[in-house]
Amino acid sequence: MENSKLKAFIPLFYLAWSDDLLTQKEFVTLQEFIRSQQWISRKEQEYLLSKVTVSAPPSRIELAEWKFEIDTAIDQNPLLKSIFDVSMVLAEKNSVIKDLATDFMKLENDLGILGEEAVSNLKKTAKTVTSNYHTSNTFDIEKLTQILDGKQAAIIKKVKTVISRPDFAYETSTDIAVYREKVYDWCTILAKENLGNMAYPKQYGGGENSADYFAIMETLSYHDLSLVIKFGVQFGLWGMSIQSLGTEKHYSKYLKDIGSFQLPGCFAMTETNHGSNVKGLETTATYNHDNQTFIIHTPHEKAQKEYIGNAAVHGQMATVFAKLIIDEMDYGVNAFIVPIRDTNSTILKGITISDCGHKMGLNGVDNGTIRFENVVIPKENMLDRFASVNDEGKFESPIPSDNRRFFTMLGTLVGGRIGIPRSALAAAKSGLTIAIQYSDSRRQFGPEGGSEVPILNYRIHQRRLLPLLAKTYAIHFALQYVTNRYLERTETEMPEIEALAAGIKAYSTWSTTAVLQECREACGGKGYLSENRIDALKNDTEIYTTFEGDNTVLMQLVAKNRLSEFRKTFGEMDAMGIINYVFETAKTAIAKKNPIITRKTDEDHLLEDAFHLDAFQYREKTILASAAKRLKKLIDGGLEPYDAFNVVQHHMIDVAQAYLERIVLEQFQKAVQAIEDQKNKEIVTKLCRLYALSQMEKNKGWYLEDGYMEGIKTKAIRKMVNQLCWEIRPDAVSLVKAFDIPDSCLAAPIAF
Amino acid sequence: MENSKLKAFIPLFYLAWSDDLLTQKEFVTLQEFIRSQQWISRKEQEYLLSKVTVSAPPSRIELAEWKFEIDTAIDQNPLLKSIFDVSMVLAEKNSVIKDLATDFMKLENDLGILGEEAVSNLKKTAKTVTSNYHTSNTFDIEKLTQILDGKQAAIIKKVKTVISRPDFAYETSTDIAVYREKVYDWCTILAKENLGNMAYPKQYGGGENSADYFAIMETLSYHDLSLVIKFGVQFGLWGMSIQSLGTEKHYSKYLKDIGSFQLPGCFAMTETNHGSNVKGLETTATYNHDNQTFIIHTPHEKAQKEYIGNAAVHGQMATVFAKLIIDEMDYGVNAFIVPIRDTNSTILKGITISDCGHKMGLNGVDNGTIRFENVVIPKENMLDRFASVNDEGKFESPIPSDNRRFFTMLGTLVGGRIGIPRSALAAAKSGLTIAIQYSDSRRQFGPEGGSEVPILNYRIHQRRLLPLLAKTYAIHFALQYVTNRYLERTETEMPEIEALAAGIKAYSTWSTTAVLQECREACGGKGYLSENRIDALKNDTEIYTTFEGDNTVLMQLVAKNRLSEFRKTFGEMDAMGIINYVFETAKTAIAKKNPIITRKTDEDHLLEDAFHLDAFQYREKTILASAAKRLKKLIDGGLEPYDAFNVVQHHMIDVAQAYLERIVLEQFQKAVQAIEDQKNKEIVTKLCRLYALSQMEKNKGWYLEDGYMEGIKTKAIRKMVNQLCWEIRPDAVSLVKAFDIPDSCLAAPIAF
Known part of the structure; x- marks a missing residue:
């Protein structure tokens, strides 16, 4: 040219x-x-x-x-x-x-x-803002670990030391028989270290320290989750069923051997036909006056016990939940100790056990089904704290209602609903540590003529992982709170604590499922290789949303508890008077603030604790009041309450969700306020804000629909979420390091 | 008293x-x-x-x-x-x-x-609306199956017959060596049935029928997904790389043996350090003038080929993507046939293969890594449709730009991005069939004094499964459309078709991940047992969101394509003139309708096709225009384009999402209109409405923020989604039966 x-x-x-x-x-x-x-x-x-x-x-x-x-x-x-x-x-x-x-x-x-x-x-723009960004560290990681561990630091350290030992190297065999034996051996070691009996009374060899027990469950969860569940079945479900439902004679006879793992046992509640609706269990325990025994029996195939941990291979005894029958009269579901194998592992007469076989995860746990054919057990095997059969063969109980007695029994077992979400939390921490550390080193694409960029510098990648990191921190503090409430419980608080535990169980385990899904995708092909452990974390925790209560069912329970509290506070009056009052007052309060609040978008306001908590509380109250109002209207309109509750089920999930989110934010804010070290406080404050704003962003449809916010504000919130992600990114690696997960547990090659 | x-x-x-x-x-x-x-x-x-x-x-x-x-x-x-x-x-x-x-x-x-x-x-209210509800059937299931299968009914039937044979009984061994051999044997059978070579030219033994090939991939996916992926690697990736990138001499030499599975091979593109950014591949193919050969070499460990299917055990050759070097000059990434094993399965000199080991799923596929140490191949092994080295040792290509040539090569392989989402669709259909049939028979809870109720009668359960059923039907028709567009493609349409395929791949595979997650949870403990197959479906498809292009990266590509189209249509003018114009015109158009449309909530309107499509189109256009505007503003403000694109990444995902949703709805509506049978049309119409409204509900935050809808309308939409779920519920079982999945493939005991 x-x-x-x-x-x-x-x-x-x-x-x-x-x-x-x-x-x-x-x-x-x-x-x-x-x-x-x-x-x-x-x-x-x-x-x-x-x-x-x-x-x-x-x-x-x-x-x-x-x-x-x-x-x-x-x-x-x-x-x-x-x-x-x-x-x-x-x-x-x-x-x-x-x-x-x-x-x-x-x-x-x-x-x-x-x-x-x-x-x-x-x-050629080799140098860009995106490519220049990198990990730096603005705070003292060890100090943050101390804050997270709190008073349980010593036991957490001990557990980490044990599970980092060479004999805790992960089992990689795909043969489930091999895996199960390995998990059994690990449990034996933990029992020897006096970790299993930590919550049992001192007189039976225990540590009498439930706070430490929960910390053990959580810390063990950095290691193999089959181990955690087997450990929980043995020392938590089986052992605690004796401790919570039995009396002195059972403690002295069993607790020591359970705590030392000499007596592996099962918690046999769920049946094939009754999982969520355990009130409908069909196994029977029929009292025989002649020789003062109970006959445990499975009336039909679908009434067999199912998914029972420790049943398929190792269990020697089981706490069996069965309907007590005396003289053809049904006294509701009670609990009984039933031997199922002798010490040589031979299955006892009348007992039929099947293996549940291969599962999506937790294959180191030997789940099985158990059937009973007229199995005779002595009278003393009834766990008789809440009900018993007296010498005259008459039923006795301080709780006359069969229904309430059963739910009281279940209430004593609520600790399991704290152990599981804490285990789920640890799994989420492991997943995030792997994904964030990998994303900081993995480079892909870059500006024309420049080198490739760590994928954690990409905004979309930050968006995928950092709000979940914030949520995981939030749940950490919420679980500390729920644990403390449980440990310091009084009788009067029990309904609230049961709802709290049920709710946080659902909230934490669903969060873990979402976190690990995102971590898998964020790690691409590497996240699919079993060596990087997201496979195991994801598949093992998958059932957490189902066991210890199906999450959807639990959320309905939480919502019903909230409705009941609401009614006690405000009643119904006639013609919905009070509900309308509460509802409209809240509305008016907001309307008055218009447009100052609904359109306020300055940074100071958006980052303010009070604004965040207000928004969460407002949502909680409004959804609850509107659910109560809707139910009342449906029932007044002639619908059976059963049908009315069905119509609003979706709304009920929102009631529970809004309640939990408020609790979680409230506790996160309190935890932040208690931090003394300034640098630590700054970074955790950012996480708390990110949690609050990203939840509001998720719920923006509701806020807009309600009129609490206008579009200009929800857009500003979205922008602020992006900005917080960007600001937190340089500290992201340090924030997962603060979880202080042992390298040998993390194990994933891509995390190093 | x-x-x-x-x-x-x-x-x-x-x-x-x-x-x-x-x-x-x-x-x-x-x-x-x-x-x-x-x-x-x-x-x-x-x-x-x-x-x-x-x-x-x-x-x-x-x-x-x-x-x-x-x-x-x-x-x-x-x-x-x-x-x-x-x-x-x-x-x-x-x-x-x-x-x-x-x-x-x-x-x-x-x-x-x-x-x-x-x-x-x-x-005691034994009889309630909820407990009286049950499965009935309003339409002819077989007719609906015919509509779904369309012109491919014959081949679909043939494949179903083959995979229902006793030798296709599922492998339950957890030993991956055993599993891999079983999958190998299955592939051999399919090859004998002339299913593998279906898309190859007739002169090389093929069926020359790509439409049938895609139907085969989809139908096989009712069976084991390792089989599908191994089948796809062999006949799709390996075979099609020869067919698309090679020339006559390669066809005649290889295609017949590939189609008969005599010559198992690999598609070796991805490297450890380059997965998404394949332009940066580092393996080299250096031309040697002396003997007219190429030397294939892996320069460092992280440049090894990784995740390569068929590599760990069975592959004898591989299409290797490598940078062509002639006289120290880099001519970009090209493709070469490299032998890796002899017919006795001995690995050839200079080749190092490692097993990727156990994976989250697809363990019947032998993925491996491949390293090359100065491996010499003859000049004829270069796949030379788009570039070659001439007799003088000079590079020749009709496409002068290395970049564009590489993307043209990749474009010919876009068929893989249709096979994968169709396989994902089949997996979603299997999961939904299992979960819906189980939910119809599984009973839990019930009114006081009444019997327990099928869990599919619960509104929340309907909410969990039925919108996903509607979405799965929607994606079915969208994939038919994308397949047809691909089969009838012209050169000019290629960029659009590539974006469509990339987008629908992401949309369908993400949907499958979400569907199977919900199905697992909806089936509770039973969903966790491997015998019920949600385990395999979920874990096998988990990687679908990553391979054939990471979904998040693909969505960015789709959005860039949309932006480019937008600019060609409207340009930028200066000072954002045109963008503002388009943007504001759309706004004004809506504003004019206020409040007739934004507050309109009557049933006729809410169920109207035109309203649905308008809402989807409006969203698509508005998000696209606002993304273009934002990018322009950021770049005008002094940001490097690379940084600007990073800032809007989250917005770009929305651009792609809105585009895909519009396409999917449009095709669903067209498919409904084409149904002649009245009863079929009625039920599919309901599904189409449920798809449209549940997407709008998901996006309600956006619609409210934008002002396209007011709260009164989004609330009415939520109510309508609930109502449609309730109306569809009696037909839900029939709607999954219409997928016509062979019982032996479904296999899950809970589904029967």
Whole structure:
């Protein structure tokens, strides 16, 4: 191209042949443009057209030459702002071309390459904000670990030491028999370390320390989760059923051997036909006056005990929940100790055990089904704290209602609903540690001419992981709170604590499922390899949303508890008087603030603790009141309450969700306020804000629908979530390091 | 209780001792009430107080007697509307009690038991709307199957026949070596049935029928997914790389043996350090002029090929993507056939293969890593459709830009991005069939005194599964459309079709992940047992969101394509003129409709096709325009385009999402319109409406923020989603039966 005027076409030609986004249609556009230019001679026109003929591409060398000319022009004139600017430089500011500015710009417009972005793509921009960003550390990691561990630091350290020992190397065999024996051996070691009996009374060899027991469950969960569940079945479910439902005679006879793992046992509640609705259990325990025994019996196949941990291989005894029958009269579900194997592991007469077989996860736990055919047990085997059969063969109980007695018994077992979400929390921490550390080192793509960028620098990647990191911190503090409430419980508080435990169990385990899903995807192909452990974490915790109470059912229970509290506080009056009052008052309170609050978007306001808590509380109250109102209306309209509750089930989930989110935020804020170290406080404050704002963003549909916020505010919140993610990113690696998970437990090669 | 006045207290006593929701605090409330009543004698007061003393509960028999009196009262007076009404009946309408109505109502209010619900809970209501609901069938299932299968019915039937044969019984061994051999054997059988080579040219033994090939991939996916992926690696990736990137000499030499599975091979693109950013592959193919060969080499460990299917055990050759180097000059990534094993399965010299080991799923596929140490291959092994080295040792290509050439090569492989989402669709159909059929038979809870209810009658359960069923039908039709577009593609349409395929791949595979997660939870403990196959479906498809392109990366590509199209249509003008114009015009158009449309909530409108499509189109256009505007603003503000794109990544996902949702809805509506049979049309219409409205509900935050809808309308939409779920429920089982999945493939015991 000798003629410098014609050089104006070089950038267009280059883009036509190299840009991914220009297609055959654009070649036609270019050809038409060339033909329409009167200032070009016939020969020049032919020449130019030859450069945009699809069937006759330029050589690779010619393309390289064009690129060289463009690069030179840009290097020498770094302020060029459009493709036309480049054309002008190449055409040596030829006045003919200059006069054609509008034509060229229109052409570029038609090709979709007008504007600074198109020319920027031709520049080499090795250094960008995105590529310069990296991990730094603004706080003392160890101090944060201390805050997280709190008073349980010593036992947490002890557990970490034990599970980091060489005999705790992960089992990689896919043979479940091998895996189960390994988990059994691990449990034996933990029992020897006096970790299993930590919550039992001192007189039976225990540590009498439930706070430490929960910390043990959580810390063990950095290691194999089959181990945690087997440990929980043995020392938690089996042992605690004796401690909570039995009396002195049972303690002295069993607790020591259970705590030492000499007596492996099961917790046999669930039946094939009754999982969530355990009130409907069908196994029977029939009292025999003649010899003062109970006959334990499975009336039909679907009444067999199912999914029972420790049943398939190791269990020697089981706490069996069965309907007590005396003289053909049904006294509701009670608990009985039933031997199922002798010490040689031979299954006893009348007992039929099947293996549940391979499961999605937790294959180190030997789940089985148990059937009883008229199995006779002595009278003393009834766990008789809440009900008993007296010497005259009469039923006795301080709780006359069968229903209430059963739920009281279940209430004593609520500790399991704290152990499980704490285990789930640890699994989420492991997943996030692996994914965030990998994302900090994994590089992919980058600016033109620059090196590749850590994927954690990408906003979408931050969006995927960092709000979940904040939520995991939030749940950590919420679980500390729920644990303390449980440990310091009084009788009067029990309904509230049961609802809290049920709710936080659902909230934490669902969160873990979501966290690990995101971690798997965020780690790409590496996240799919079993060696990186997201596989095990994900599949093992998958059932956490089901066992110890199906989450959806638990959320309905939580909501019913909230409704009941609401009614006690406000009653119903007639014609919905009070409900309407509460409802409308709340509305009015907000309306008054309009538009100051609903449209307020300054940074100080958006980051304010009080704003966050207000928004969560408002949502909680309003959803609860509207659910109560809706139910009342449906029932007044003639619907059976059973049907009415069915209609509002979806609403009830929101009631429970809003309640839990408020609790979690409240506890997170309190925990932040208690931090003394300034640097620690700053970073955890950011996490707390990110938690609050990302939940509000998730619920923005509700806030907008309700009128509590306007669009301008929800948009500002979205922006603030992005900004907080970006601000937290340099500390993200330190924030997962503060979880202080032993390297040998983390194990995933991609995390190092 | 001789004194009939005092009997007024019976319902209160009964509730105090049996209701779960009354706590110790309420006992105090009751006691205080009793003490405050002047009309009660001292002795009566003592008597009444003795009945609400926590430490002295009534006997179980006394409680039963109270209940009997209450039951009798309710039976004889079915219209009682409150606890006080019951009290009045028991007190024989005593005038003293009658006068105390306000006091009693206040007490009941304080106890939270005022209102019809409390008394309804005491009634036996065996028959309710919820418990009477059940599966019925309003349409001809076989006809619907015909509509779904369309022109591919014959091949679908053939594949189903093959995979239902006894030799396709599922492998249950957890030994991956055993599993891999089984999958290998299955592939051999499928090859013999001429299913593998279906898309190859007839002259090389193929069926020359790509439409059938895709149907085969989808139908096979009702069976083991390791089989599908191994099948896809062999006949799709390996075979199609030859067919798409090679020339005649390669076809005649390899295609027949590949199609017959005589020549198992690999598709070796991904490297450890380059998965998404394949442009950065580092393996080299250096041309040696002396003997006209290429030297294939892995420069460092992280440049090894990774996750390569067929590599660990069975592959004999591989299509290797490597940078072509001639005379120290880099000519970009090209493809080469490299032998890796001889026919005795011995690994060839210079090749190092490692096993990727155990994975989260797809363990029947032998993924491995491959390293090359100066492996020499003849010149003819270069797949030379798009580039070659001529006799003089010079590079030749009709596509001068290395970048564009590579993406053109990748474009020819886009078929994989159709096979995978269709396989994902089949997996979702399997999961839904298992979960819905189980939910129809599984009973849990029920009205007081009635039998338990199928869990699919619960609104929350319908909410969990039925919108996903609708979405799965929607994706079915969308994938038919994308497949047809691909099969009938012209050169000009390629960028659009590539974006469509990338987008639907992400949309379908993410949907499958969500569907199977919900199915697992919906099936509770049973869903966790491997025998019910949700385990395998879930874990096998987990990687679908990553391979054939990471979904998040693909969505960014789709969005970039949309932006490019947008610019070509509207350009940028200066000062954002046109963007603002488009943006504001759309806004104005809506504003004009206010409040007719934004507040319109009548049923006819909410169910209207035109309303649905308008809403989806509006969202698509508005998000796209606002993303373009935001990008322009950021770049004009001085940000590097690379950084600007990073800032809007989250927005870009929405751009792609909104585009895909519009396509999916549009195709679903067209498919519905084409149905002739009236009954079929009715039920599929409901699914289409449920899809549309449940997506709008999901996006309600956006619609409200934007002003397209007001709260009154989004609430009406939520209600309509609930209603459609309820209306579809009786047909839900028939709708999954219409997928016509062979029983032997479904296999899950809970599904039958």
